Amino acid sequence: MTEAISNHTNKTISTRPQTIMLMGTSSHVGKSILATALCRIFHQQGRRVVPFKAQNMALNSYVTKDGLEMGRAQVAQAEAAGLAPHVDMNPVLLKPTGNSCSQVIVDGKPIGNLSAREYHKGKSRQLFGHVTAALARLSAAYDTIVIEGAGSPAEINLKDDDIVNMRVAKYLQAPVLLIADIDRGGSLASLVGTLELLDEGERALVKGLIINKFRGDVTLMDTAVDFLEKKTGKPVLGIVPYIEKMGIDDEDSVSLADKEREQEKEGPKDLTLAVIETPKISNFTDFEALAEEPDVEIAYVKTAEELRALKPDAILLPGSKNTTEDLLHLRKEGIETAIADFVNAGTPLIGICGGYQMLGEKIADPHHTESGHDEVAGLGYLPMVTTFEEEKRTVQVTADCPGLEFLDGVLLGKGMPGYEIHMGRTEFTAPVRHPFHIVRQGDARVNLWDGALREDGRVFGTYLHGVFDHDGFRRQFLNVLRHQKGLDLLPIQRNRRREKEQAYDHLAGVVKGALDMKQLAKIMDDAAAAAAEAGSAAGATAGAGSTPEADA
The missing domain is CATH 3.40.50.880 (Class I glutamine amidotransferase (GATase) domain)
Structure with a gap:
């Protein structure tokens, strides 16, 4: 696979693998888990698939074989894709240290501690070159990239300096799926409101909606789906059920309360x-x-x-x-x-x-x-x-x-x-x-x-x-x-490595059954075709005498 990436961070990749990007109406809506599921589904299909998240914020990190540090969400996604974790999957990691300050880790190595203001109002945009360089290396080696956003793409106070949500989607011209967590309540309003806060070009990149963590009879959501599709003009690709005890490592300590609730349902333990x-x-x-x-x-x-x-x-x-x-x-x-x-x-x-x-x-x-x-x-x-x-x-x-x-x-x-x-x-x-x-x-x-x-x-x-x-x-x-x-002693109860593989397969099966996979394939195919056409047009323009500086 050939690859051409401009050194200018406001240009797009002209030849590239297929992409799909998952964004959420807020944090903890299930972006990481659904990205993991898609990595497993595409891996099962025989694709050379790789996960990517430009910037992660997490205290729960991992060390790669070459001694570099990255977020654990992309580690789980890599495992689901049958890959060894690599920092190109997560080039920027922020680890909060307290007092609105974070340790900034770039390409797996710490570069210092910065306040939230220092990072968002100066440093983040400077790091986008590391993001595009990582994408270039992944694009040269894989045929599919599953991209995860962070928080919400509609956080107006952060959008100008964002390097993880719409800046990545625009750079890649990647199709976006917008996810809401119905278990929290307000999912319809959050989907409509998020789309309303995006600009026209950003809304155009959103190709589908997903409602996640649903409990109960999914047919009761028929009227909600009709409303969403008429109101937004975006298809609802599916309603993913709430999955108990997934057996997949979490990255965010927000999930600890969920885990304790699941344990309480099981009753007392020895x-x-x-x-x-x-x-x-x-x-x-x-x-x-x-x-x-x-x-x-x-x-x-x-x-x-x-x-x-x-x-x-x-x-x-x-x-x-x-x-x-x-x-x-x-x-x-x-x-x-x-x-x-x-x-x-x-x-x-x-x-x-x-x-x-x-x-x-x-x-x-x-x-x-x-x-x-x-x-x-x-x-x-x-x-x-x-x-x-x-x-x-x-x-x-x-x-x-x-x-x-x-x-x-x-x-x-x-x-x-x-x-x-x-x-x-x-x-x-x-x-x-x-x-x-x-x-x-x-x-x-x-x-x-x-x-x-x-x-x-x-x-x-x-x-x-x-x-x-x-x-x-x-x-x-x-x-x-x-x-x-x-108490009586017990023999070994679990084979964790085998169970993790089974958990990825189970997750993939649930998500594949909940989503319209044919429509998802068409979304990705159409985006790839549009990118190829745009690349051909850009090549013809360059041949007519334009310069990279002019194109930038």
């Missing part, structure tokens, strides 16, 4: 694990595999009162984008004291990444990488001090667990894949046992040790994201907790 939901919680997907186990309830707790009322079998401290501020939050809200009371009574405590750093004696931030504090006292469970550095460590790893003496059991694991993503360097103030042996970083063989275990086996921490994704290690961990409660 084990209850408390995840401390701090204001800047990140990489909460570390606990997705635990939540999928049939004997486990995962509860995300925000207050000391919630934690005390829960009486959990174990407490999990997750990663954080602002570890020192989240640690001070635990202290201020009395959660630190509640955790200590449980640990002193025998409840195990496990920290991952930022949560691991909190377990130590002190966190130092001499360069003010995350906050204005020079140092903050840790929770004091492990003999270690963490110092934040200016350079972030991002690397995929493979680790073994040669014998973690947890409570009255021993946890073992071999060839456990995971990744590290942190700013801190941890040093130990006393001898300590390390639970994980890192045997590979990227493609290189190494001999390193990670994490720390308290002498009584009740507290441990690690920098490794994904340790609970290992089926054997996860079940051993849960069985030790079951033994503590006098």
Whole structure:
């Protein structure tokens, strides 16, 4: 496939793969999930399909094989498309740090922290060249691109500096599907209102409407569909049902409340694990595999009162984008004291990444990488001090667990894949046992040790994201907790890798059954034909003596 992209960011691609872009009337309407579904459907059709989102805002990120950072939504979409994740799928990532400020990650590497005003009123437009460069590389390698927007394309205060919604659609002349979440209510008004706020050229790019997360008898929506099509002049491609327990990783912590509601419907479980939901919680997907186990309830707790009322079998401290501020939050809200009371009574405590750093004696931030504090006292469970550095460590790893003496059991694991993503360097103030042996970083063989275990086996921490994704290690961990409660031990219940593939197939089947796929194919075919015709016309004009500068 040949590819021609102008260096000028206001020109369009003249030859390119087929595209389809998903935008929403607001955040959390299901754009990411529907993009994942289309990636799987096109992959099943034998297309060389790739996901793309120009700019993502999320604390739940991922590290690629080459040690670069990207949003997890595009990771799930890549998996659905049968691909290894790559930062070209998400060239710009914003990770909120607090006080209307975000760490800006471009092509997988941090370039600094910017306020919302600094980013939207200066930096974002400068980064559009990175977006078009990523699109050029993807266009040269794939025949179909499934593009996800962000938030709403009708946010008037942000449109001039937008690089993720209509600027991408116009650049590619990509057909757009506009999605509304009927589960929230007001879906008809949000679709009509969003279209009304778009300019004429933007409205013309919207080729269809989708109503998502519908519960009940879909025939009751017939009059609504008729109204929408007459009012907007846009076809309704389908009404997608609400899908319970999809088994697909989420990117946004907004989804945590939905997950807890789903668990409540299932009734009480044998084990209850408390995840401390701090204001800047990140990489909460570390606990997705635990939540999928049939004997486990995962509860995300925000207050000391919630934690005390829960009486959990174990407490999990997750990663954080602002570890020192989240640690001070635990202290201020009395959660630190509640955790200590449980640990002193025998409840195990496990920290991952930022949560691991909190377990130590002190966190130092001499360069003010995350906050204005020079140092903050840790929770004091492990003999270690963490110092934040200016350079972030991002690397995929493979680790073994040669014998973690947890409570009255021993946890073992071999060839456990995971990744590290942190700013801190941890040093130990006393001898300590390390639970994980890192045997590979990227493609290189190494001999390193990670994490720390308290002498009584009740507290441990690690920098490794994904340790609970290992089926054997996860079940051993849960069985030790079951033994503590006098419950029978269970064999391995889940094969997470196989179940994720099944989840992608199930999602694709539901969406394919709900959407008019013939109409979607025609929309994509017509857009590709129009682009080819426009490219031919542009070529003829260039041959008549125009210059790139004139065309720009």
